[in-house]
Amino acid sequence: MRVLYTFNKPWYYHMALDSVLLSLKAQNKIPNTLRFLSFQPECVLIGYHQNPYDEVNLELCESLNIDVGRRRTGGGAIYFNQAQIGWEVVASLKDFDIKNYEELSQYMCEKVAKALSTFGVNAKYRPRNDIEINSKKISGTGGVLQGGAFLYQGTILIDFDPDKMASLLKIPYEKLQDKNISSAKERVTSLKQELGYSPSFEDIAKAIEKEFEDFGLEQGTLTEEETNLLLELSKKLNSKDWVFENEITDKLISTKTIRTKAGTFKINFKIDKSKRLLEYIVINGDFFATPPNAVKDLESHLKFSYFDEISQKVKTFFDKTNLKISFMTDEELSDIILKAINE
Structure with missing residues (x-):
């Protein structure tokens, strides 16, 4: 399994690379890949099926020069800065003996939860797609299937500014009510909050890599084809047409x-x-x-x-x-x- 480190890249680079890797893996043109990533500059990313006007405080994001983008996977809106590390696996379903999305979610979340537990925290998988420490979310995850391939990804909160996140995102009342909490602060934690210090990107990556070492890990780079496709798709995704694709314009709706x-x-x-x-x-x-x-x-x-x-x-x-x-x-x-x- 190839390991890629793609830190300090803009959101559209990462979203484009997700699509490129999944497409080429579905065609069996690239090896299974474990990728680690971080976002620079900071951004808010909505899920594939979301409407940015419903999920994001767009005026505040603009005033703070925070980018707004759209993921290729489902799930909810997330605020990213340098206090989070992203992880993802792009691979063939047959190599993991996984039959459906629900099995994939559980398998990946349990792997990463086990990796986080090596830092001395009680990390557990919570269906449908969260990793928690003592009932507080530390990693949201999500994925997509294409042909016989899958992409499954998540982020880990190393540090966390709940007030800033709450100001940037429009968290539905129904979501908070369903979890019996009054604010996002009660629902989310970070490694710094749990440990008293912030583990490095490298230490977290190594802990996750250890959970996949049976697949024969080898540090790699992008191929020429991946690089060319990445540059082309990055331009398309870094556009209002992509980000505001699900905008509702009819006032009678x-x-x-x-x-x-x-x-x-x-x-x-x-x-x-x-x-x-x-x-x-x-x-x-x-x-x-x-x-x-x-x-x-x-x-x-x-x-x-x-x-x-x-x-x-x-x-x-x-x-x-x-x-x-x-x-x-x-x-x-x-x-x-x-x-x-x-x-």
């Missing part, structure tokens, strides 16, 4: 927020009540879907559907496209759509 075991869903819709007709729908949230683009295709598939057609249309779409939403069935997705538009 209604929104219903529903919290589920799969994440927080924001159902944006327009209906004709008299005809019981769904004219428009956009599904935002911090959920994980594979393939990610299939959710947009489902939205198109459901436009101008009568209410009593929706459940069957969702089921048929799931069956035909092999869309999978982590911790959610097609019936459960139909239920929350119908709940949103009927209220």
Whole structure:
């Protein structure tokens, strides 16, 4: 397994490299890769399915010169600075004997939790995608499947400024209420808070590497093909078109927020009540879907559907496209759509 160190890079470099590595791995053109990363300058990254206007205090970010970007994976918005280290694995599913996304999430989180425990903390995996120390989150994770390959990634809070994070992110009330807390401060911790000091990037990376040493680690560099594709895609991602892709511009759209075991869903819709007709729908949230683009295709598939057609249309779409939403069935997705538009 190749090991890459890509510290102090802008967000669009990392997001582009994620896509390049996953695409080439799906084509079996590159070795399995363990990558460590950090962000410079600081930034806020939203999940693939999120709307930046719902998740980020954009005016404050602009005034503080904090970049706003979009990930290629699902999950929620995260604030990144030099007090976090990112980790990710890009590999073939068959090499890890993993059958689905839920197994992948548990496997990777348990590996990294074990690595963190070597520093003397009680780190544990918490479904669906968190690593916790004494019930406080220290690492959020997420991934995506493509062909027979996967990318799974996370960040570790070495130090943490809860007030700054809370000011930059719009954390949904439903999310806090679901966890029985009043603020993000109660939910998050850091290695410095737990240990009294900040471990170095190198020490954390070495601890994680040890958990993957059975795969035969070897420090490497990017290939020429990876570098060329990275430069090309970086330009595309460093654009408003990519970051604001899920922006809702229609002022007549209604929104219903529903919290589920799969994440927080924001159902944006327009209906004709008299005809019981769904004219428009956009599904935002911090959920994980594979393939990610299939959710947009489902939205198109459901436009101008009568209410009593929706459940069957969702089921048929799931069956035909092999869309999978982590911790959610097609019936459960139909239920929350119908709940949103009927209220």
